[in-house]
Amino acid sequence: MTYDLTGRSAIITGASQGLGLAIARAYVTAGASVLICARDAAALAAARQELVQLASEESRVIAESADVTNESDVDRCVKAVFAAFGRIDILVNNAGIYGPMGTIDEVDWTAWVRAIEINLLGSVLLCRAVVPYMRRQGGGKIIQLSGGGATNPLPRISAYAASKAAIVRFAETLAEELRDAHIDVNSIAPGALNTRLLDEVLVAGPERVGASFYERSVKQKKGGGAGLERGSELALFLASAASDGITGKLVSAVWDPYVEFPEHLDDLNSRDIYTLRRIVPSDRGLRWGGE
Numbered sequence: 001m002t003y004d005l006t007g008r009s010a011i012i013t014g015a016s017q018g019l020g021l022a023i024a025r026a027y028v029t030a031g032a033s034v035l036i037c038a039r040d041a042a043a044l045a046a047a048r049q050e051l052v053q054l055a056s057e058e059s060r061v062i063a064e065s066a067d068v069t070n071e072s073d074v075d076r077c078v079k080a081v082f083a084a085f086g087r088i089d090i091l092v093n094n095a096g097i098y099g100p101m102g103t104i105d106e107v108d109w110t111a112w113v114r115a116i117e118i119n120l121l122g123s124v125l126l127c128r129a130v131v132p133y134m135r136r137q138g139g140g141k142i143i144q145l146s147g148g149g150a151t152n153p154l155p156r157i158s159a160y161a162a163s164k165a166a167i168v169r170f171a172e173t174l175a176e177e178l179r180d181a182h183i184d185v186n187s188i189a190p191g192a193l194n195t196r197l198l199d200e201v202l203v204a205g206p207e208r209v210g211a212s213f214y215e216r217s218v219k220q221k222k223g224g225g226a227g228l229e230r231g232s233e234l235a236l237f238l239a240s241a242a243s244d245g246i247t248g249k250l251v252s253a254v255w256d257p258y259v260e261f262p263e264h265l266d267d268l269n270s271r272d273i274y275t276l277r278r279i280v281p282s283d284r285g286l287r288w289g290g291e
Contacts, residue, residue, distance in 0.1 A: 001259060003240035006031030006058060009085035010239065011077060013068050013126065014095030016043035019145070019190055022228035023092055023235045024051055024061075030236060033060045035081045037073075038095070041065040060084065068095045068122030078129040088133040090141045090239045093123035093167075098201070099159035101208040112159045119163035120170070127174060131183065139182035141239050144171045146187040146250060150276065156210050168250050168276050175248030184247040186238050189254075190231030230254060249274040 010027050014020040015036035024036050028051050036051070038044045048063040055061050062084055066073035081088050099115025100107035123144055134140030148154065149161030150168045168187045175185040206214035234253040237243055243258075245265050251258050251274060261268060268274070281289035 001237075001242075003030055003236050003242055005090075005236075005239060008089040008239070009033045009035075009081060009087055010090035010092060011035050011037070011081055011088065011126070011130065012092040012094060013037050013066075013122070015092075016040050016047045019228055019231050020092070020094040021047050021050075022232040023094065025054060026232040026236045027090070027239065028054045028059060028061060030240075031056060031059055032090070032239075033085050035062045035064060035077060035084070037064045037066040037068075037077050039065065039067055068093075068126060069117045071125060074122075074125050074129050078126075078133070082133060087137050088130050088140065089137075090143070091126055091130045092143045092145070092235060092239075093126055094145045095119075095122055096145060096147075096163075097160075098157055099163075101156055101201070101204045103156060104158050107159075115159035116163050119160065120166050123167060124170060127185075131178065134178075134183050135181050140184075141243070142171070142174070142178075142183065142185040143235055143238050144168070144185070144187040146189050148189070150187070150189065150250065154213070156208060156213070165276070171250075172248045172275055179247060182244075184238070184243060184245070186243075186247060187250045188231060188234055188238070189250060189252045190228075190234070234258060245269070250276065 005027055010032050012020055012024050012027070012034055015024045016038035020036070024034050024047070027034050034051070036044065036047060044063045044065055048061055051061040062080065064077045064080055066077050068074060078088065096119045097115055100111040127142060130140070144167050146168050147164045149157070149164035154161035171185050171187045178185060201209050201214065201217045230253040234251060237258055238251070242262060246261050246268060249268065256274065
C-alpha cells in the first residue's frame with residue numbers, strides 16, 4: 001500500500017545509514033520533509049545528498065550532526081526542524097548501538113552505561129523536546145525502534161536487551177500520557193537486519209556473544225536478514241494518517257498484519273494485545289499459580 005506524507009515533517013535519528021536511512025527514503029518518497037541526524041557528519045552529508053535526489057519540489061531535506069544524548073544537540077535539531085518546516089509531525093527514534101558484548105561481570109561498565117544513554121535516554125530526550133510542539137499543533141506521531149531484546153533475553157548483550165525492553169514500556173506509558181493530545185506513540189520490531197550491528201556481532205565472535213547467538217548471526221548474514229524495506233514500510237504506515245488512533249503498541253514488521261489494524265481499533269484500544277505483559281501459569285494452560 002502507499003501512504004501520503006505530503007506537508008508533514010519528520011525528525012529521524014541515526015539516519016546516516018541502515019534502517020534510519022531507509023526510513024528517510026520512504027518518508028521523502030512519500031512527500032515528507034525530513035531532518036536527518038547522526039554523529040558522523042561525513043556519512044550524514046552523503047545521506048542527505050542521496051535523499052535530496054528523491055525529494056519533490058514541495059519537500060526538503062536538512063541534516064544536523066548531533067549526539068542524541070546531548071540536550072543542546074537535541075534542542076538544536078528540534079528548533080532547526082521547526083524553523084525550516086514550521087511544524088513537527090513525526091519523530092523516529094532510530095539511533096542505537098549494541099553496546100559492550102560479554103557477561104555482565106566482564107564488560108566495561110562505562111560502555112554499558114553509554115549504551116543505555118544512547119538507546120533509551122536519547123529517545124526519551126527527543127520525546128521531551130518534540131512533545132510541546134506536537135501538543136500545540138494538535139497531534140503527531142512518535143515511533144520508537146525496538147528489537148529482539150524487548151521480548152527475549154539476550155545473554156552477553158545485556159545493555160541492548162535492557163534498553164530495548166525499556167523503550168517499549170516507555171512508549172506504552174507515553175502513549176497513555178498523550179492519548180488525549182492525539183499523539184500516537186508506537187514501537188517497531190523491524191526483524192533481524194543485516195546492518196553494522198550484525199557485523200559487530202560477527203567481529204566479536206562466539207567467545208563474547210555466545211555460540212548460539214553467533215551461529216544464528218552467521219546464518220542471518222548468509223540469508224540476507226529481514227530486509228530494510230519491511231521496517232521502513234511499517235515506519236511509513238505508523239507515520240501516516242492510516243494509523244491514526246493506533247498507539248501504545250509494539251508492532252513487528254515481519255510477523256504482524258498491521259495493514260489490517262485500522263479495522264480493529266476498538267480491539268486495539270480496549271485490550272493489551274501487541275504490548276509487553278507478564279505471563280502467568282494459566283496463560284499457558286497450567287493449573288497452579290492462582291487465578
